[in-house]
Amino acid sequence: MNIISCDYIVTFDEKLQIFKNKAIAYEKQIVKIDSKENLLKEYPDALTEDFCKNSVLLPGLINTHIHLEYIKNKNRLEYGEFIKWLSSVVKYREELVSLSSSEAISEVLTALLKCGTTTIGEISSFGEDIEPCKKSAINVVLFNETLGSNPSAVDVLYQDFLQRYYKTLSLKDERFIPAISIHSPYSTHPILAKKALGLAKDAGCVVSTHFLESFAEREWLTNASGGFKEFLEKFVPNPKPLTTIDEYIELFIGIPTLFTHLTYASKEELKRIDSEFFITSCPVSNRLLENKKLDLKDIKNLTIATDGLTSNISLNLWDELRSALFIHEAIDADELSKKLLTSVTKNAGLALKLNKGVIKEGFDADMIVVDLNQDFDNIDTIYKWLILHTKKVEKTIILGEKA
DSSP: OEEEEEEEEEEETTTTOOEEEEEEEEESSSSEEEEEEHHHHHHHTTTEOOOOEEEEEEEEEEEEEEOOOTTTSSSSSOSSSSHHHHHHHHHHHHHHHHHSOOHHHHHHHHHHTTTTTEEEEEESSSSHHHHHHHHSSEEEEEEEEBBBBOGGGGHHEEEEHHHHHHHHEEEEEOOOOEEEEOOOOOTTTTHHHHHHHHHHHHHHHHEEEEESSHHHHHHHHHHHHHHHHHHHHTSSSSOOOOOOOOHHHTTTTOEEEEEEEOHHHOOOHHHHHHHEEEEEEEEHHHHHSSSSSOOOOOOEEEEEOOOOOOOOOOOOOHHHHHHHHHHHHTOOOHHHHHHHHTTTTTTHHHHHTSSSSOOOOBBOOOEEEEOOOOOOOOOGHHHHHHHHOOSSEEEEEEEEEEO
């Protein structure tokens, strides 16, 4: 048994309780929250750890949407408009993937642990990330991605996807969980998507998809025109949309899914998706690729994520949360801070179907400690100060073990 005590414990439970001068008894899971004195009476042989004044304990952060296979990008890709960016990805893809070695990915994962990220939802296109993710102490939900719009190649593409999926399935354990990604409605043929989604439904795994990330995508799906038409004509003669917006949403009914981006979804579409699925917003990526932001105010099932370094300059979730706090200026800072931190703890755990993201008896002991360094008068502002001042954490614990 272990006992850890901090000045503040921010729980993100259903009541959003914040405890002052309490301690936690834990093994792999959180066993009890009480005063340190009471816990020591109950567990006299426990190993204890006390943190300094103004220390804060909270759940480990969960980044639900990250790409590690392009982590060496700095200035290769074009920003400002989605089709321009996508064209640059196609141009430099092989170079960037070849630079993202297992060693480079492992270094990034180690850095994420120091920043307090204890779980990632990794979008895996090629499988080069599988080995370093498996070896890391970080929790990984690995989304094997399906991609390909050529109907004559569906069987070959599906077999390639199955090979990667079954490889991850053979490696499954409590820290490494296989999942499925359908890349997008413009890039994944419905036959391929239905095959992969059928497998997801049978296996009970979560799904991720990119959706309505750009004006060009919306114009393509609704009018079969615009930037995507010109882009796809380079690869396919006479390209036509593979699906409509409504048809694409229908594919995922009954399957736990994270819809990522949605910056060009209508209010009605957002409301529908938010009522049945989870919505992942990547504020920095959306700013760089399309100069657009998602209105977060009324979204309930929200998670915030970094996306990858093809469209970001940092994979540190604290940097992403700060950016989101500054970008969404219309929402009260304290209200938004609470929503943002909930999105990378409780909501993210629910979205990925994990027993994580909440400090409560029975939940996994995935916890981080932050030193705020200074007193503050109003405990309700703690969320804001955490986002504004945290870059790295004092301690990271995953399943009861120091990471």
